[in-house]
Amino acid sequence: MRLSACLGSTGIVIAACWSLPAMAQVTTDAGTLDPARIERFFNQPGYSPYAAHDYPMRPxxxxxxxxxxxxxxxxxxxxxxxxxxxxxxxxxxxxxxxxxxxxxxxxxxxxxxxxxxxxxxxxxxxxxxxxxxxxxxxxxxxxxxxxxxxxxxxxxxxxxxxxxxxxxxxxxxxxxxxxxxxxxxxxxxxxxxxxxxxxxxxxxxxxxxxxxxxxxxxxxxxxxxxxxxxxxxxxxxxxxxxxxxxxxxxxxxxxxxxxxxxxxxxxxxxxxxxxxxxxxxxxxxxxxxxxxxxxxxxxxxxxxxxxxxxxxxxxxxxxxxxxxxxxxxxxxxxxxxxxxxxxxxxxxxxxxxxxxxxxxxxxxxxxxxxxxxxxxxxxxxxxxxxxxxxxxxxxxxxxxxxxxxxxxxxxxxxxxxxxxxxxxxxxxxxWAQENTRESIWDAMKRKEVYGTTGPRIGVRFFGGWDFVAEDARRREPALVGYGKGVPMGGDLHPAPEGAAAPSFLVAAIRDPFSGNLDRIQIVKGWVDAAGGMQEHVHDVVWSGDREPGADGKVPAVGDTVDVENATWTNSIGAPELIAVWQDPDFDPALRAFYYARVIEIPTPRWTAYDAAYFEGAEFPAEAPMTVTERAYTSPIWYTPG
Known part of the structure; x- marks a missing residue:
């Protein structure tokens, strides 16, 4: 499905389109992959891929x-x-x-x-x-x-x-x-x-x-x-x-x-x-x-x-x-x-x-x-x-x-x-199956939740051992995500024989009331062989044709904010981003965690709206007038053995 098919006449993303990625976990109660359920996910018993499943349709x-x-x-x-x-x-x-x-x-x-x-x-x-x-x-x-x-x-x-x-x-x-x-x-x-x-x-x-x-x-x-x-x-x-x-x-x-x-x-x-x-x-x-x-x-x-x-x-x-x-x-x-x-x-x-x-x-x-x-x-x-x-x-x-x-x-x-x-x-x-106390609480308990700084950015994040680039080209990332791995808040399954490193499928779609997306990052933390605490922030997918510099960092996306009038344009950034990323520095002997951070393009901060609305509201020079909103997913953990 093209993104244009998910837009109404006003350009607002239709909620049902973001529900497409959802699908239930294909694991047994013991947490191991269930081949029979995997087979069912990819060979549904009818035309509708959702008819036979119990899964969260939307956040x-x-x-x-x-x-x-x-x-x-x-x-x-x-x-x-x-x-x-x-x-x-x-x-x-x-x-x-x-x-x-x-x-x-x-x-x-x-x-x-x-x-x-x-x-x-x-x-x-x-x-x-x-x-x-x-x-x-x-x-x-x-x-x-x-x-x-x-x-x-x-x-x-x-x-x-x-x-x-x-x-x-x-x-x-x-x-x-x-x-x-x-x-x-x-x-x-x-x-x-x-x-x-x-x-x-x-x-x-x-x-x-x-x-x-x-x-x-x-x-x-x-x-x-x-x-x-x-x-x-x-x-x-x-x-x-x-x-x-x-x-x-x-x-x-x-x-x-x-x-x-x-x-x-x-x-x-x-x-x-x-x-x-x-x-x-x-x-x-x-x-x-x-x-x-x-x-x-x-x-x-x-x-x-x-x-x-x-x-x-x-x-x-x-x-x-x-x-x-x-x-x-x-x-x-x-x-x-x-x-x-x-x-x-x-x-x-x-x-x-x-x-x-x-x-x-x-x-x-x-x-x-x-x-x-x-x-x-x-x-x-x-x-x-x-x-x-x-x-x-x-x-x-x-x-x-x-x-x-x-x-x-x-x-x-x-x-x-x-x-x-x-x-x-x-x-x-x-990510709860039903809007009830029990279902919401259960999702919180299993950590299948994420936080944002305000916008309602849609985010899916899965970890596994055999995600491939083709998975990011499907219009149902959660179908693949639950089928091959675990969602945010989960633990990576033991590595199958011959697996080189874990891979992660991450997808995000913008809040229709907010800014386009600048990039998605995966934050990795681990403890090295000497017991030292380490971290690295990886840019995994970003908007436009920017190329990482010599330092490996992706250049800034730009800024379209008109501070005086407290507005901006979505002429930069992307309405959605999706990628498969594999850890290039994985050591199977070391504990690690991974979480996704989704960054928006700059938009007006509340201070800019105040300055534009209230006559005589003069903020000091050090008060920020723009904000780069973001989302933080719950981590996925890797434990040796």
Whole structure:
């Protein structure tokens, strides 16, 4: 099928055309290739290649990290949009933001999880309303006054909350367990009312918010496979119980044993943890051991690689040869903007952790950092916004308006992060068979997911031992992909006799609302024979007739952005890219991982849209006005033997 056959009269890609590549895995329960099923894939029992198969037709889009007025810091910062309105918005309805502006998504989500903080869930509504029992506490009275005053006073309350919570000194009046359980049951009732299997999935979940030591971000989103009946049986864990991640894993084990349900946890962007997210000891200084390694591997199959407070794929100082590593980097400090010490950054970024996981697997027999990648916003407005021309900020103070050109997103004793440093990121794509809690959760558990910085780029990524160039010329890459290999999030099967090196089939199609594609890269990480952690970023397919230079790098695609008018043209780049790539430096004795990174051509950043829309919005010269959006797939792993 030619691409032109997939375009409507307006040039928008028809969704059904991207569904063509999907096909179910041809493996047995033991994970080995099933010759009979392979034969069936290539010799269907009828004309339709899809009639006899159960497979994901398209990626389901959404996020699992949005805060509403039920989060203490969100309501303190001025958020008045609650979970009901947030879910209506995710389903495509127009709502009113906390600053009184009308807002709507360009396209509805397929799923959403409201991830309000379990600490003091919903209780700060009473503080704002002036509940005399709560305001008898001097700290809460001060918070009430700051929230009513709004502006900088309200944001000062937010920062004070983060500090006191990290130190375990929150007022007792808002930590009552019975109140928490009552609020949790109310929350699950709201979520349950929006769950519509087959049409829209409202996942139940919450954020466990460890700010160990005062602002060191060790947050996790806990995602339930279950509905209200099971979720209500056990009180969510809070940092009042413990702020050590392995204690959360103990709670998760207890939940599953008590209810028969299923849950998983997703660590946040590690860039604000000040070296703790992927450290080799627990936050309280205990070296990791076998039990720790196995527990983390079991409970945390995913990692949030990108969100509004920066992208945590890789830091440019750790990968100077990677020209795309310097993307929406927040590296000043932790949530309190407490500065980083030397050596912290290498324990905060996903690619470093994926490499370190290979080393730990050699030592413990289990890889604790064998995670897939996804994106979410972490917006605290009740408005999930990952679109550059529809970005609603982190807190209400950062919602659209001329003042956010120079405003502060965070300010702790003069240590600031500016509003313009916020990123309109990100989203999660899930390859699930059905739009249900069970199917989406199962895809997350097996890591058949990927994250983007906002655009809905379609991506397929498969690894195997006998992909050939001809496979990239088929119009059904997933038919070949599942037939010959494993999808993103999987493990390469043992090499067949005579296999030289693994090969990978990767395909991407642009978001019809966004820019063309510049290139697809495959990022390889491995541990060499001496135990050193290595990486290499390979350009595997790109648009146009560019040729790699003497350094092996493909030249930049160009830039068509008209910053003044916040627009661009898709006269460069490609609407779709597909290739088969074989690792040229494969050593069968060395552990390795591979993931795909899809890069768009430059498009206007939200700052450019603001500058064009708001009269008097003058951003500083250092504020970026363009953005190169991208997608990150979950890795595929190779293990010797």
């Amino acid at each position: 389901l889009w959404g996020e699992i990290h949005l805060h509403t007025s039920w989060s203490a810091d969100a309501i303190a910062g001025g958020t008045r949009v609650g979970p009901d309105e947030a879910l209506r918005y995710a389903r495509g309805q127009e709502i009113t933001s906390s600053t009184g502006q009308q807002v709507r998504l360009s396209r509805p989500y397929d799923f959403m999880m409201v991830a309000d903080h379990s600490d003091s869930l919903g209780v700060m509504n009473g503080v704002l309303d002036g509940d005399p029992n709560l305001l008898a506490d001097a700290t809460l009275k001060g918070w009430h006054d700051g929230m009513v005053a709004g502006g900088d006073a309200a944001m000062a309350v937010v920062m004070d909350m983060i500090t006191l919570q990290g130190l375990g000194k929150l007022p007792v009046a808002i930590t009552d367990r019975d109140v928490q359980m009552d609020m949790w049951r109310r929350m699950t009732g709201i979520v349950e009312a929006h769950n519509d299997p087959g049409s829209f999935t409202a996942l139940i979940g919450y954020e466990w918010t460890s700010n160990f030591g005062g602002g060191n971000n060790l947050h996790r989103n806990v995602v339930y496979r279950d509905g209200k009946a099971k979720a209500d049986m056990v009180r969510p864990m809070t940092t009042y119980d413990s702020d050590i991640p392995n204690r959360l894993w103990d709670w998760m084990a207890m939940y599953e044993e008590a209810t028969g349900g299923r849950i998983l946890a997703v660590p946040h962007n590690g860039n604000l943890s000040n070296g703790l997210m992927f450290a080799l000891e627990t936050p309280d200084g205990i070296p990791i051991d076998q039990a720790w390694v196995e527990a983390r591997a079991r409970w945390e199959p995913l990692f949030e690689v990108t969100q509004s407070k920066g992208t945590s794929e890789q830091h440019p100082s750790l990968a100077p040869a990677d020209e795309f590593a310097d993307f929406e980097i927040w590296d000043k400090g932790n949530l309190n903007v407490a500065p980083k010490a030397p050596g912290m950054i290498e324990f905060e970024y996903a690619r470093e952790a994926l490499k370190r996981g290979l080393k730990l697997e050699a030592e413990f027999g289990t890889n604790p950092f064998k995670f897939g990648l996804l994106g979410s916003t972490d917006d605290h407005t009740g408005v999930s916004s990952a679109e550059e021309n529809n970005f609603w900020g982190k807190f209400p103070a950062s919602e659209p308006g001329p003042e956010r050109a120079t405003g502060n997103a965070f300010d702790m004793d003069g240590r600031t992060v500016k509003d313009w440093q916020l990123g309109a990121s990100g989203l999660t794509a899930v």
